[in-house]
Amino acid sequence: MALLTLTNAHLAFGHVPLLDGADFSLEAGERVGLIGRNGTGKSSLLKILAGIDRPDDGSLQLQSGVRVVYVPQEPDFNDDATVFDTVSEGVAEARELRARFEAHAPGDDLDALQTRLEALGGWTWEQRVDETLQRLRLDPAGVIARLSGGTKKRVALARALAAQPDVLLLDEPTNHLDLEAIDWLADLLTGFRGALVLITHDRAFLDAVATRIVELDRGHLHGYPGNFAAFEAAKQRELEAEALANARFDKLLAQEEVWIRKGVEARRTRSVARVARLVKLREEHRARREQQGKVRLDIDRGASSGKLVAELDGVGKRYGDKTIVQDFSAIFLRGDKVGLVGPNGAGKTTLLKLILGQLAPDSGTVRTGSNLTIAYFDQMREALDPEKTLADTISPGSEWIEIGSQRKHVMSYLGDFLFAPARANSPVKSLSGGERNRLLLARLFARPANVLVLDEPTNDLDIETLELLEELLQDYDGTVFLVSHDRRFVDNVVTSTVVAEGEGRWREYEGGIADWQAQSARSAAIEAAARPAPTPAPKAPEPAVAPSTAKKKLSYKEQRELDELPARIEALEAEQARLAAEIGGTALYTESPQRIAEVTGRHAAIEDELMQLLERWEALSHRG
Structure with a gap:
């Protein structure tokens, strides 16, 4: 029970x-x-x-x-x-x-x-x-x-x-x-x-x-x-079947509408049963509740910034006895999408302010690029006045809003974010948490910017809106700094991740959270394997020999392996792309569960193989 x-x-x-x-x-x-x-x-x-x-x-x-x-x-x-x-x-x-x-x-x-x-x-x-x-x-x-x-x-x-x-x-x-x-x-x-x-x-x-x-x-x-x-996977198949059924229904309704409007001769001989069926079809069409509208996101990108957004060299910052940032160096260029990851209180906001030149470092230097126009998404929604209407929040004192070269009515723009025209004059305080986040995104995207700073933008947003926001940020040609604990969202958006590693140390990794975790695990394993075993008690010292500074040359076998690695990496990347296309399609999910598991499992395994080959290629290249 x-x-x-x-x-x-x-x-x-x-x-x-x-x-x-x-x-x-x-x-x-x-x-x-x-x-x-x-x-x-x-x-x-x-x-x-x-x-x-x-x-x-x-x-x-x-x-x-x-x-x-x-x-x-x-x-x-x-x-x-x-x-x-x-x-x-x-x-x-x-x-x-x-x-x-x-x-x-x-x-x-x-x-x-x-x-x-x-x-x-x-x-x-x-x-x-x-x-x-x-x-x-x-x-x-x-x-x-x-x-x-x-x-x-x-x-x-x-x-x-x-x-x-x-x-x-x-x-x-x-x-x-x-x-x-x-x-x-x-x-x-x-x-x-x-x-x-x-x-x-x-x-x-x-x-x-x-x-x-x-x-x-x-x-x-x-x-x-x-x-x-x-x-x-199940929802994708279901939506495709629903779309097909609706298309067939609409085609039948259109055929019946054409028939009922035929000439006098056809009307004289028309079937009462067929007319009744048409009436029923019309009722079903009215009653059919279409899939809810999708939020449409667009952003005013503003003028392009310079190629350099920020360059940090040996930057440090302390508050009292606590070190927030210690000896951090990095270069951020136009178009980079950077995730900042760390426990609450690690200093992500402080590091962001240092990167953007809004906070002076205690040590090191920060050089910011030219023509930066920054737009912020505020985690605690402090930018929203609960007493203001939605329309005034987006476009105070005007019914129109300028987005790049486009001019939109505020009602239409709010509609893009799933706010009905009837709600445009409702106060912000009447919105749910997810709706407030949607309104804040609408406000943010209406402002020209070439640098976006997003602090926990995913809180309270529904999954479909998250996926659309991911697509927008992927296509955005400006620079994005993203603070989020939603690992799927971070992995789908960022090109690199800056991670807090304790005691004020920050390190930049290529890729998202999953890439950082994989790289960290491999580095730890490599360090553990390279660590020498405990040595027995020392014997009598032998005459000292000057250490050799020359690199050990590659053996014939290692040189051959280095020459073959690019082709092996390229083949794996091609296989990975093919499997990704298969997973993203629909045909795979009509096959057996074993086949689905085989394809998805192989796709996941390729990433590990690629990382191992890349690390091996890097190691051999440095010695060659």
């Missing part, structure tokens, strides 16, 4: 149906990723499953005794409370019952209290809280007001886990978490023994955690077994 079941649920805001006869059930041990467009009602659905809100129609049934705990996007805390007291709120009932039992006021049924206390594990609630705090690496004496956004997320999870729920509902749990914390959370949730429903747009996180994907689309819930990668 399912832990919870939602049947024929209906929910509407105004004339927009968010749930339209939706059905959902959750089995024990399932980890469900709930995805869908911003504004489709995912958070509303999660609140209905938590029992916080009720649908307009339909029913929610819970298995007897099931405990459901909900963690919202922005958890509510008492800022003056300690971490221990806040997490203890998760066992509030057990704590209160034990206090009542120990006080044993007249009229209390002590047997009933004891039975309930044992069911809740109330005799050891302090131990449960302590164990949860240790597991989530939290300081029980910490004060909520002094915690970072990422640590507050951990406190909210700790409060939920201390309750030992059978069903855990999480709304955007990865927001404000850095890469290390996201990996930690993925491990935590995959080890969670209860059932889980989570809303997230982090595709790599979904791949690591989810056992089923449920998409909320046009008021209905569609389930797909497996993680997000499996969903993508």
Whole structure:
């Protein structure tokens, strides 16, 4: 029997149906990723499953005794409370019952209290809280007001886990978490023994955690077994089949419309049944809810900057006793797309300001290029005035907006970002988190810029908008500096990654997060292999011999290997391109699961082989 079941649920805001006869059930041990467009009602659905809100129609049934705990996007805390007291709120009932039992006021049924206390594990609630705090690496004496956004997320999870729920509902749990914390959370949730429903747009996180994907689309819930990668393949086939069915339907409707408008002779002999079918087709066409419009993103690129954007040489920066940047050198050119990766508090914002010449270094030099026009995406949305309307936010005092050589009406421009004309005069404070991010992107892209600085732009954006934003940034011919913990987004956008390696050390790697991790792992393995084994106790010293400074020449076999390496690398790259085209197409997914696994597995293995060959080529080249 399912832990919870939602049947024929209906929910509407105004004339927009968010749930339209939706059905959902959750089995024990399932980890469900709930995805869908911003504004489709995912958070509303999660609140209905938590029992916080009720649908307009339909029913929610819970298995007897099931405990459901909900963690919202922005958890509510008492800022003056300690971490221990806040997490203890998760066992509030057990704590209160034990206090009542120990006080044993007249009229209390002590047997009933004891039975309930044992069911809740109330005799050891302090131990449960302590164990949860240790597991989530939290300081029980910490004060909520002094915690970072990422640590507050951990406190909210700790409060939920201390309750030992059978069903855990999480709304955007990865927001404000850095890469290390996201990996930690993925491990935590995959080890969670209860059932889980989570809303997230982090595709790599979904791949690591989810056992089923449920998409909320046009008021209905569609389930797909497996993680997000499996969903993508299934969804592509489904959308193609839907487009084909709609095309056939439209063709039939067009044929019937032509027939009904024929001359007098045809009308005299027309079939009543055929006319009835046409009427039915027209009704179905009106009722058919087309796939929701796609956001259209464009950007005013402004004038080109000089070829050099920034050159840093031995740059250092300290705040008090803390070293933020130490001896960092790099060159950034026009068109580079640079990811900055590091734990929260590592100094990514400080490094960005140094690169852009907005902060003077304590040591070293920074040279910035000419004609730089910088546009910022603000992580905390401080640039948005909640009282202003959407139209005034985009184009204050004017109905028109200039984007490059184009002139657009503000209503049309907002429509490109999926804001209906009726909402143009709504205040910013009426928007959801994802809609505010979309509005901030609209505001950013309306300004001429040849350098974009994007600080966590992916928070609260739906997956389709993320993919479109990726395409825009890939095609953008200016320079991009990107701070994000969404590893799939970073990997799909950046050309290089600057990584915090501790104690103020930063290092630039070619490629994205996956490339950095692969290169770091290989470097560590090479260093470990090159490290000499422990030597026995030294013997009597021999006469010193002057060290040779000459390079050891390549042997005949090594020289032959070096000559053959370019052709081998080229062949692997060609095979990789062919497999990528096959994976990106549709024919592969009509074949057997074994064939799909074979192709995707080989595509992943080629990357490792290429890196090994490139490293071997570099090593031999230096000696040759």
